[in-house]
Amino acid sequence: MICLQEISEINSKPSARYALALFSLCQEDKTNNEIEKHVLNLLEILKSGNGLNSFLRNPTFSSSDQENVFGTVSRKIKLPQHLHNTVCLMIRKGRGYDLVNFSEDFLKLCSASKNELTVHIRTAKKVSDVKMGALKKSIEKITKRVVRLESENDPNIIAGIELKVGSFLFNSSVNSKLESPPNISKTKSSMQSETKKTQTTKTPTKYAKGVYRIQIASLRSETAIRKKWLLLQTKNKDLLGNLKLTIERAALGGGQGIFYRMQASPLASRREAEALCAKMKRQKLGCFVVRR
DSSP states (O other): OOEEEEEOOOOOOHHHHHHHHHHHHHHHHHHHHHHHHHHHHHHHTTTTTTSHHEEEEEEETTTHHHHHHHHHHHHTTTTTTTHHHHHHHHHTOOOOGGGHHHHHHHHHHHHHTTTTTEEEESSSSOHHHHHHHHHHHHHHHHHHHHEEEEEEGGGGOOOOOEEEEEEEEEEHHHHHHHOOOOOBOOOOHHHHHHHHHHSSSSOOOOOOOOEEEEEEEEEHHHHHHHHHHHHHHHEEEEEEETEEEEEEEEEETTTTEEEEEEEEEESSSSHHHHHHEEHHHHHOOOEEEEOO
8 A cells, every 4th residue: 555745846936936927938839848848858868967066056156157058068068048148148047056946947848738647656676668557557547647657766765655746745665664664654645736736836927918028238327227228229220229228226246235137128028128139149249038
């Protein structure tokens, strides 16, 4: 009999916000399946122990150095622009340490959108394909979901099996029985409850239009921002002539003080904002997309 141990879930994670933003953008472009494959590849690289994840998590390196190194990797593995831009934004925001969580959160969103349920299985020895197939069918019958199994062999559990479904761990290993007395629970109803909770999660809606800006610079004074904007707009009328200046005041921690961000708007969509940034970068002007 399988005993149930509830695992505490992480509530609102910063990585989930970036994953949600990328997922919503992919929905607009209908590129979810393509991006999902690249995120899987990126996650595999981050977990491979080649030093990339450690480098991106190390605060002693500047964000510009980290972004340059990631850019080299991104070009080598040919990451799509949306994914590349999202990761670079995370690095600039000091969240390069969170890329594994970001990747896993994005994959969860993709699975949920396809009515998939990922089940992590841990056993002492390798389970035959026939038994894995039967287990998959049983879980699909209970959960009414398309099940994707991820298996792992771990001799430490001695014998039996552990199944992690969503936020629950179904544990029938010998190791668990040695550590605590059996706790017979309603496994089927618990799985159905977890599945129902996942199914009722709303698919992220598309971004509203008219909320995008491009950020061009960040300076110490509002006066300096206005002077630079006037100069840039005059020299780049074809790019900035129809946009209005927005100045955003930012109080940075760590004794860095006050900065003023030069932002231009309105832009109707992220796609339009990214296209403009690409043109500006060809003119050797700094630019990245922000949403307000």
